[in-house]
Amino acid sequence: MSLLEVRDLRVAYGAIEAIKGISLDVEEGQVVTLIGTNGAGKTTTLRTLSGLLRPVAGQVLFDGARLDKLKAHEIVARGVAHAPEGRRIFPLMTVEENLELGAYSRKGEAIAQDVAEVFERFPRLHERRAQKAGTLSGGEQQMLAIGRALMSRPRLLMLDEPSMGLSPIMIQLIFDTVAELKAAGTTILLVEQNASAALALADTGYVLETGRVVLTGTGPDLLTDENVRKAYLGED
Amino acid sequence: MTAALLDRVATSAERLRSHGTRLSPSLAAAAFVLVVVGTNLPWATFSGFPGLMSLALYPAGSRIYVLALAPALALVAVRFSRRRQAGLAATLALLAVVVQTIIAIARDGGGLVNVSVGAWVTLLGALLGVAAFVALPDDGAPLPRSWPVLPALVEALAVVFAVAASLALLVYALDVEAPSQFVGFLLALGGGLVALNRLGLFEWLGALYARRQALTLVLMAAAAVTFPFTQGGSSYWLRVAANVGVFAAAAIGLNVVVGLAGLLDLGYIAFFGVGAYVAALYGNAGLGPSRGHLPFLAVIVLGALVSGLVGVLIGAPTLRLRGDYLAIVTLGFGEIFHTLVNTYDAYTGGPNGLSNIPDLRQGSFDFGLPHTVFGVELAGFANYYYLELVLVALVMFVFARLNASRIGRAWVAIREDELAASAMGINTVSYKLLAFGIGATLAGASGTVQAHVATQVSPDSFVFLQSVFLLAAVVLGGMGTVPGAVVGAAILIAVPEKLRAFSDYRLLLFGLLLVILMRFRPEGMIPSRRRQREFHDADGADALSAPPGSAVA
Numbered sequence: 001m002s003l004l005e006v007r008d009l010r011v012a013y014g015a016i017e018a019i020k021g022i023s024l025d026v027e028e029g030q031v032v033t034l035i036g037t038n039g040a041g042k043t044t045t046l047r048t049l050s051g052l053l054r055p056v057a058g059q060v061l062f063d064g065a066r067l068d069k070l071k072a073h074e075i076v077a078r079g080v081a082h083a084p085e086g087r088r089i090f091p092l093m094t095v096e097e098n099l100e101l102g103a104y105s106r107k108g109e110a111i112a113q114d115v116a117e118v119f120e121r122f123p124r125l126h127e128r129r130a131q132k133a134g135t136l137s138g139g140e141q142q143m144l145a146i147g148r149a150l151m152s153r154p155r156l157l158m159l160d161e162p163s164m165g166l167s168p169i170m171i172q173l174i175f176d177t178v179a180e181l182k183a184a185g186t187t188i189l190l191v192e193q194n195a196s197a198a199l200a201l202a203d204t205g206y207v208l209e210t211g212r213v214v215l216t217g218t219g220p221d222l223l224t225d226e227n228v229r230k231a232y233l234g235e236d
Numbered sequence: 237m238t239a240a241l242l243d244r245v246a247t248s249a250e251r252l253r254s255h256g257t258r259l260s261p262s263l264a265a266a267a268f269v270l271v272v273v274g275t276n277l278p279w280a281t282f283s284g285f286p287g288l289m290s291l292a293l294y295p296a297g298s299r300i301y302v303l304a305l306a307p308a309l310a311l312v313a314v315r316f317s318r319r320r321q322a323g324l325a326a327t328l329a330l331l332a333v334v335v336q337t338i339i340a341i342a343r344d345g346g347g348l349v350n351v352s353v354g355a356w357v358t359l360l361g362a363l364l365g366v367a368a369f370v371a372l373p374d375d376g377a378p379l380p381r382s383w384p385v386l387p388a389l390v391e392a393l394a395v396v397f398a399v400a401a402s403l404a405l406l407v408y409a410l411d412v413e414a415p416s417q418f419v420g421f422l423l424a425l426g427g428g429l430v431a432l433n434r435l436g437l438f439e440w441l442g443a444l445y446a447r448r449q450a451l452t453l454v455l456m457a458a459a460a461v462t463f464p465f466t467q468g469g470s471s472y473w474l475r476v477a478a479n480v481g482v483f484a485a486a487a488i489g490l491n492v493v494v495g496l497a498g499l500l501d502l503g504y505i506a507f508f509g510v511g512a513y514v515a516a517l518y519g520n521a522g523l524g525p526s527r528g529h530l531p532f533l534a535v536i537v538l539g540a541l542v543s544g545l546v547g548v549l550i551g552a553p554t555l556r557l558r559g560d561y562l563a564i565v566t567l568g569f570g571e572i573f574h575t576l577v578n579t580y581d582a583y584t585g586g587p588n589g590l591s592n593i594p595d596l597r598q599g600s601f602d603f604g605l606p607h608t609v610f611g612v613e614l615a616g617f618a619n620y621y622y623l624e625l626v627l628v629a630l631v632m633f634v635f636a637r638l639n640a641s642r643i644g645r646a647w648v649a650i651r652e653d654e655l656a657a658s659a660m661g662i663n664t665v666s667y668k669l670l671a672f673g674i675g676a677t678l679a680g681a682s683g684t685v686q687a688h689v690a691t692q693v694s695p696d697s698f699v700f701l702q703s704v705f706l707l708a709a710v711v712l713g714g715m716g717t718v719p720g721a722v723v724g725a726a727i728l729i730a731v732p733e734k735l736r737a738f739s740d741y742r743l744l745l746f747g748l749l750l751v752i753l754m755r756f757r758p759e760g761m762i763p764s765r766r767r768q769r770e771f772h773d774a775d776g777a778d779a780l781s782a783p784p785g786s787a788v789a
Contacts, residue, residue, distance in 0.1 A: 050659060052655065052658065052659070071663065072658040072659065072661075072664075073658060073661045073662055073663040073664075076659070076660065076661030077661055081659075082659045083659075084655065084656060084659055088653055088655060088656035088659070089653075090648075090652040090653055090656060091652065091653075092652055093648070093649075093652065100645075101645065101649050101657075101662075102660060104649075104660045104661050104662055105661030148660070152660075152661060
């Protein structure tokens with residue numbers, strides 16, 4: 001049984017259906033990526049999985065239990081963390097306060113130790129721990145967003161376009177981090193526009209187009225798929 | 237023509253400044269002598285102008301304000317960063333007071349001929365004083381980053397003294413009868429405050445307060461407790477103080493909603509009104525259909541609970557909205573409350589309200605009667621004052637505990653980014669509802685006391701403008717802090733009493749005050765450390781103005 005099973009998920013904004021029946025599976029310890037152009041429904045899917053949006057139809061099963069009827073804070077408590085699109089860190093709080101809020105769903109124990117662990121992973125954040133998060137660079141903010149999501153000790157980490165708006169060096173660093181997390185056994189659902197980097201990491205990839213899954217395969221297979229190369233990797 | 241004139245002024249200022257270091261001390265000394273001499277000469281040729289302006293050797297009224305600002309001239313001799321800005325602010329205020337007084341004398345007396353020699357001498361002194369500071373080169377040295385640490389008691393006393401001094405100034409301001417003199421006072425006060433601020437006094441006091449918070453609070457509480465003993469049995473100021481207490485408690489409640497959780501509530505006064513009507517209907521007034529008489533502690537609790545319940549009922553559907561929409565809907569609920577109590581006159585007395593609410597009584601203790609404590613007679617309002625003191629202390633305690641708790645952190649997160657907060661596992665709906673309910677409960681509790689202090693309740697006491705006033709108290713004092721809400725309430729209750737002379741312009745002046753404050757001190761008078769950081773963090777400013785996601789590594 002997969003850790004996360006999504007069955008025929010449909011999500012609408014008013015009368016407009018953004019997700020028209022998506023099914024996908026995430027196995028424990030895997031990195032699964034959703035790629036696709038703007039408006040394909042990637043972010044909508046993640047927001048629905050984390051309870052920020054309500055599906056019209058379909059099921060979300062996490063470790064065998066239904067998630068789709070739960071509220072956002074209950075889903076976090078079940079072990080699904082969401083680093084939202086655009087990072088959404090708390091700009092006026094310090095880096096450390098941001099991380100502590102990431103552990104909000106947990107009760108007390110070992111939070112300081114986890115903060116130290118995040119600082120170990122991202123030394124840049126440690127240097128700036130007393131600084132307001134809004135003063136960090138985009139890349140540092142993304143590190144903080146990932147670190148903050150890890151603070152809830154998630155069983156599934158969902159990253160929404162972590163490379164958005166970053167410099168090539170920072171993008172490399174963020175993908176290295178995702179690779180390290182994968183090596184440490186973290187289950188990750190990764191939404192990306194940077195298809196080549198995402199597919200290179202992913203065990204499984206789903207290609208989304210206007211609310212539907214049009215192609216599925218392992219990361220390496222999709223990376224060499226002719227249609228994918230044409231549509232998303234910029235080859236003629 | 238004008239351009240040429242401006243050029244001339246600019247070049248003379250330039251020339252003045254090139255001689256500044258040498259010239260300024262002599263200019264300032266001359267100015268000081270002229271001001272001291274001038275204020276001891278008569279300013280008006282006729283008697284009857286407020287402040288006994290026709291007398292020599294008797295500086296009173298506006299002449300006192302001028303004299304009080306004169307020591308600032310000594311700043312030219314001191315090596316201190318920002319002394320030029322401070323000196324300039326003080327001397328400009330001095331000049332403004334002199335000019336304003338001259339205009340007032342000329343208007344009252346029927347022409348400039350009635351302005352006597354003293355005023356002109358002082359005017360010359362003021363101009364020389366301004367010139368001295370214009371000429372002074374800016375030393376531009378930074379303020380010391382860290383202040384010396386003094387003994388705990390000294391530091392706490394300094395803060396208490398500052399608070400007491402500001403209250404004394406407030407009390408004094410309320411006693412100033414003549415409008416022209418009051419304007420002079422405001423000008424002098426404004427200039428003096430700017431000057432002291434430039435010298436870093438308030439920064440220093442803020443640091444002291446942060447360091448000696450507990451001791452300072454104890455001393456302030458002691459000062460508050462002794463206040464009625466200084467009133468010699470008179471009830472006037474105690475009535476004002478009791479009113480300040482009522483509104484301070486409500487403002488702290490509103491501060492939970494607005495300052496901590498970031499929910500803009502424009503109908504907050506309705507909750508206050510619910511408490512007041514509960515007290516009128518079920519308290520010892522017994523104006524309700526049951527003619528019941530509940531003991532007053534029960535009434536306070538009942539008022540708080542009913543109000544809190546109304547808050548939750550209104551909040552549950554409303555709090556799905558955000559920002560502007562929430563503000564508009566709360567405004568609507570405030571109006572609904574007003575209309576309801578206006579219409580259901582069987583219970584509420586309609587537009588006439590409910591009057592003749594008797595004083596609170598607990599056993600044989602009547603809150604309306606004077607009592608003698610330690611051989612000092614305390615007027616009846618002292619009882620309400622003490623009751624309010626207890627209530628405010630209680631509300632402060634609740635606020636402080638909430639602010640430091642898990643709940644407080646959740647509120648701050650919701651205020652900053654609601655979506656991110658819920659992605660952190662914060663149940664945003666219930667926390668927002670909790671803030672709304674706590675705010676309503678606190679407002680209801682202070683409303684019950686208000687009904688007895690004012691002896692009547694009527695729909696017109698609970699209108700939109702009152703919500704705005706409470707909100708202004710919170711913003712004025714400093715969002716998210718307790719002392720801020722108290723100071724804000726004190727100013728908003730006391731100043732309108734004073735500005736009665738300008739009653740047509742009261743709101744205008746009030747608005748002006750808010751605009752000025754927002755321009756120069758957007759975090760409020762006593763900001764929380766977090767707010768201070770939000771508004772005055774040099775490297776934070778850029779990040780705040782940049783749209784999210786625009787920063788690139």
